[in-house]
Amino acid sequence: MQTKNNYRPVVHFTPPANWMNDPNGMVYANGRYHLFYQYYPAAPYWGPMHWGHAVTRDLLHWEHLPTALYPDELGCIFSGSCVLDKENLSGFGSLENPPMIAVYTSHNTTTHLEQQSIAYSLDYEHFEKYYGNPIIANEGQPDFRDPKVFWNPIKQCYSLVLAAGKNVEFYSSRNLKDWEKTGEFQAGIHGLGGICECPDCFPLQTEDGEKWVLIISMILPPEETGKENNAFDRMSHITQYYIGSFDGNTFIDTEKSDIPLLPDFGTDNYAAVTFQNLDEKVMIGWADNWDYAAQAPTADSGFRGKMTLAREMKLVKTEQGYRLSFSFKGTEALEAVSFPLAQGDNRLHSDTFGLKAAVKGTGKIVFRNSSGEFVEITVTEEEITVDRRHAGQSSFQQDYEKESYGLNRAPRQLRDSSEIEIIFDKCILEVLADNGLTPFTVSVFPLQPYEKIGVTGDIQAKLFYLC
Template structure:
């Protein structure tokens, strides 16, 4: 390895990506909007930099940009650790926990070991409630609300309200399928159906962290909508090393309040994000005007060995999820939350008028800790280019244009000196294809990450990557390796 490939510890926290105050963090959970506040709970081990006894950390924000840390919401007890889950607003006190008022109800998985072997455990579903806007939490005296079923992996309850059936629905990850339970009062639950056998992608690891919601389909009839089922696909931490690690898939279909019906059963895999570091994505409940989501910006292949400086783990920027009608069917698309734009100011950049030929072309060298960028490229057939987004040659987006489509790959380097991390973090991977040869790219670079949304025709790719290089030290450049490229527009904002 060369000296330029070596990464430093992340001594500077990201400006807009949430990080824990100290210790270890993984999945976001319990995301809920209530009384003008976005509540972000997360899997948290405050006393260590590696995964351990799971707590629910807690933070709130009014603008999705600045987050206020609050005391830990849930802590392990004799019932076990507090694994991932969800939270809802019990507006009409159907649970009877709020004396006729409203309150917050959180659902989580209690995980406990049965003996000294950590592979011998059981999981059951528990409930906690809060009357004071999430500042204090009380575990329900009647826990568990769903007892351990007799098999091992039974976790991550996502609870939603289903308007058509006027019941609450819980999606639970059960081994390598999803179970749906229904309830009228949030306390008593009945099994309704299962989904997942022979559907989507299955690995040696369990399915995890489901999410379920309905969205209108943009570009179709005004009344058209579909349901989205999101599922994380975990890995055996010591298992095969030639995979992409942990990743998040989704299904598009119909949900009648009991059963999910997949519209595309022949699709082996639809990815929410084509990068390496987008896992356990969860959407906020109770947001009135859009579907907002956040994911853990990491990968289980190397998360426990990533560089650290008193904390380890970060969340992605919040994104609005939408559905679009494409040439391949209905697909999930994403937009960065508009609130983020208030945290940056425009920079003056020059637009190159002539087509770019083979060679290196410097676009800008912003001296900033936080950068938002946007550009549109038109590639001649047979062209190949590498776009470096403030990461120098160590992190590049590579575009190859054919006659009718543009192939997208990404490459990143960086070594920490830890074998487990260095084996999996660097590399080049294919992300997919876009329609045509005109490509629109939006990105955010913050300390520790690069997030990109790439649009070409009807298709969109999302690429989220952890990065442990200092973002303000590297220029934004285009290296045209063959053919020619026309830069149609270019915008840069900094914070």
């Protein structure tokens, strides 16, 4: 007899109840990582957006805090970012008690007018909206949203990047209240074109000096979605990145890649952005997919919407040029108590676990249960695949059932020996293959927990449990 599975993850963030999508306002302050998020507390589907709020010290175990921002006369609260105003440039606090500033999109639910607003907090939990909102007005341009604030080292001020149709626009400010447009960047000249969302812009050090990364989540035109049936255009929403420089006014794409650069080759990582006020660059994404998130069979478990684990980023030089490499942030202590797996089948004692493996050639890792459900991760000389076509429930939505969504694939970045990291947590699988150069995030919904893990081929794996 098949048992009903509880899909709420243990170490991946989920809302206390009902609907959640994009991560917002991620900032580190006083030893705590703050995560705000798009939240509809009234039902397990998208509705008038609020900002939910949670904090953690280890990026694995989260404490829910009261809802931070509610809809107002300007509209509901769409995506944005937070900055810890250490120098009190805004004047909302003091040097001894610097304010936390939330910069977000006010979305009018009647006219759909989108404008940028701010709110501030001195205790980092309760926010007061600025009486001068909106701080970046809009005379009617559609798709004008998702401001991401960052420090501008060239002008010694704050800048932000926001989505504006098929472009992203850059603004600068010396007080976080008065903003001036400084430039724009058009997605699609290299990479994927479409409606931009949730941009982020930040520097990373490389062996050739500092480079900047621009990340843009994209809504692809319906006529282009699935046109080529490849890793880049198979879904309506996908995230890409560019590598280049920032001149103080705008981003310049200096790498000019011939193919879109993806931070994730799976189906379920969208709107990913980084924490502000951290020396290292750490990212979290919404671990769902707009094509089927509203039908995902997690409502019976009390939620819809989950976040990826935190991932630290580096820029690594490869034969194809510089690429982002990812590693899980916060799992180090758990990995320290890992134990080796034998070739063939091994019994699983939890439905939330991690795996770290050395790949010397080709091989396969499979999770399975007694109902005949399984997930298969295959490493060949040419590509890596994550196959969830037989992982569990799939008939709840037609896109989820598609072959192109079920078989996730990416070309190998490293042909010789490499490491692969895997985290599985109830209903979400994260795979960082080829030393983190080839990530996958996919949702799976087994009717009962996976009971065995099989390892075959030139793979030496160690297992650890997450709780």
